[in-house]
Amino acid sequence: MTAPPQELPLIRLDNVSKRFKLPDGRHFDAVQATSLDIPRGDVFGLVGKSGAGKSTLLRLVNLLERPDQGRVFVAGRELTALGKRELREARQNIGMIFQQFNLLQNASVFDNVAFPLRIHGGDTAAQIDARVRECLQLVGIADKLHSHPAQLSGGQKQRVAIARALAPQPDVLLCDEPTSALDAETTESLLATLRDINAKLGVTIVIVTHELPVxxxxxxxxxxxEEGRIAERFAVDDTSRLPITRLGRDLVRLRASPETRNDLDRLEAAYA
Incomplete structure (x- = not known):
């Protein structure tokens, strides 16, 4: 009996690297020869210390940073092989939200969310109106339709940014430190919204954060x-293994029972 074909990962980074030139003429290898597969529908975290290369790695997914070598695939298309016009079209399938929201300050919430739909074209005014309202309802701020960013809290601004990213109905949502400017209560509320989006829409979420509870x-x-490379990857709910990195072990401890934490401490002591 032939085994069913295995589904390809939605996101594949194949041996990508990225080097930046510093003002003094030296070079900094932000990402070093890294490969990564992310399955469709996953919620995938990239963690690391400041300067580890996690944000650069995220920006390679939609080619906001183009790799110096290697290939990038999203939904079966090799983005690194596309021309400018094709790449613009492919990016409609990849939403992105940022730490500082990046909203149009002089535009209403409605116009911020409608912006990518108007840029891409093809939708009628009625279709845009319906989609904007649907997205704002999804993120819980339908009542802010006519507000402006200056009238919103940080959490509300980030919800507008999420609604805007979702408006073109992407398969992928890239999140670069989306909660670092928010307090703990607002952060948990926003994470609940992202969980709901993943569950309802099946959107694959990739999030960069330095906050382990996130x-x-x-x-x-x-x-x-670490240092531009993926040091390890694992399932967050797997508390039975001893990660090889300090950050990995700290993550496992956050989810582990007291008994498992004791076992991890003994394993760590044994390998010290």
């Missing part, structure tokens, strides 16, 4: 990034 609350899988 990973344990939201993610199914995580990769620890």
């Amino acid at each position: 990973v344990t609350s939201l993610c199914r899988h995580v990769a620890v990034v």
